[in-house]
Amino acid sequence: MTKKIFVDSDIVLDVLCKRDPYYEYAAKVFSLADMKKLTVYTTSLVVANVYYILRKVIGIEKSKEALRKLRLLVKIISVEEREVDLALNSSFSDFEDALQYYTAVKHGMETLLTRNIKDYKERDLIIQTPEQFIKGITSAAT
Template identity: 35%
Template sequence: MKVFLDTNIILDLLLERDGYEDSAVLFEMQDAGRLNLCVSLLTMVNVAFVYKKTVGPHLAAANIKYLSSLVEVLPMNGEQLQQALLLKGRDIEDILQATCASEAGCDYLVTRNVKDYKISKGLAKGVSLPQVLAPAAFLAAMK
């Protein structure tokens, strides 16, 4: 099962923010062969930016390199960006994340900001949003 992780899930884990334990369980499930975890290139860039400010550049670089060995980092392209730019009143980052997850064939998109992904009308034709769940809801559904 292919699961796309939103940026906030990765930051929760790295910064040990509230609820990070659920994010850690996702990685344990991947270790057990139950999941294939994916993130976008945009997520890795955003995580690097935020995390570097917190722990410094050297530790951030080492941890992000390790993280990228654990997850599939999905590419993004100019066509996805152009489609997202055409959609007025929508969060371009959420549209890019959703499009990336959809085009990669992800079954789920796990985020703490489920309400931000009520954007299916904003996606390009032929792009369908994976099921969007908060970490706790995803874990409950997998039991």
């Protein structure tokens, strides 16, 4: 069974915008998904946020095309009432992070990939940067 990995908005943007110095490890995560070595998930909220930012940078049509390609590698999961309520009543300082966290937990993710590790005080799943995740897989394989 492949690992279930949740990626947040920053990780998706790092890949689609090729943002240095984050692109290399974020791209490796999606490469592993392409090879079916893990399954990458995100929410429709992340897709909407990414589109909003991307369209300002590369335009509407290029943004849609980039997201169409992303969809070949990423499964979309739903944010539901319970996750919204948990996020609203949580100790998270960032509401979007809370939504992502509780949605990832609900859907049985093993790992949540983000660059904002410090924002995730609650830990019912592994919270890592793409670099930590890739280095962990590499060291476990040797």
